[in-house]
Amino acid sequence: MNQPIYRLYPPPYDSENLCGLYLRLKLHEQGTPDQPFVYANFLSSLDGRIALENRSGIPYLPKSLTTPHDFRLFLELEAQSDCLITHGGYLRSLGAGKLGNILQIGQREESADLLAWRIQQGLKPQPAIIIASASLDFTMPDSIREHGQTCLIATGQNADPAKVEWWRQQGYEVIFAGKDRWVEGGALVDALAERGWRSLYLIAGPDMLDAMLRDGKLSRLFQTITHQLMGGQAFRTVSPGPEYGPLGHLKLRSLYYDPSSPNDTGQWFAQFGINN
Secondary structure (H helix, E strand, O other), X not given: OOOEEEEEEOOOOEEEEOOOOOHHHOHHHOOOOOOOEEEEEEEEEOOOOOEEEOOOOOEEOOHHHOOHHHXXXXXXXXXXXXXXXXXXXXXXXXXXXXXXXXXXXXXXXXXXXXXXXHHHOOOOOOOEEEEEOOOOOOOOOHHHHHOOOOEEEEEOOOOOHHHHHHHHHOOOEEEEOOOOOOOOHHHHHHHHHOOOOOEEEEOOOHHHHHHHHHOOOOOEEEEEEEOOOOOOOOEEOOOXXXXXXXXXXXXXXXXXXXXXXXXXXXXXXXXEEEOO
């Protein structure tokens, strides 16, 4: 996993080790109690696909899009978070066995160093989990309580009261972070800031990214771009909503080239700042 990658920006051009590349950013030190540091990470093809859809309209992640190197950097970003913001759709897929569990850190031999790193940095062994959901229909994985993680469920003020009460009876705190049924980016960040969390990692897909960007709460966007054209008539992208205009203008902070994967075609690891 310590194969060299190459820094293209900022200059000068140089080689670096993959492991530790994102840990050196110290994202957990970037936020403040008043302004948490909110960051997201996406994986896409050259033609902008983050997922394809099958004939039933159900999205899936092609295996050719994922690589061990990208996943290592995903875990390094996760290791720097006070809390992970996910969504009900992920938990439904997790419960159905369609996706793997990415809610805990250091559970594999190759990532055990990240758990030790968190402890050295004064972070809790595992991040808190925030589940954004309008429907409140999902299955809670046992691993969250098994690892002693704080878990909040975020929904809108017009969510089904019976479902809200059901989750509270199961011992979970439900917070309202939106005026309708959906979670709003600004309201959610403000609610989490009140709890003292300073680094918030979005693993909730493009809709949550959209909500954070439009509310001016996104701090940093990481994107791995694999050097392949996926095609496909039905697909998902990073930005599913209306035009962003100036909100979508980003500033490149770093760009690395990994020549070894996927399938020796290569990929870029890009980091963008947000011009709020």
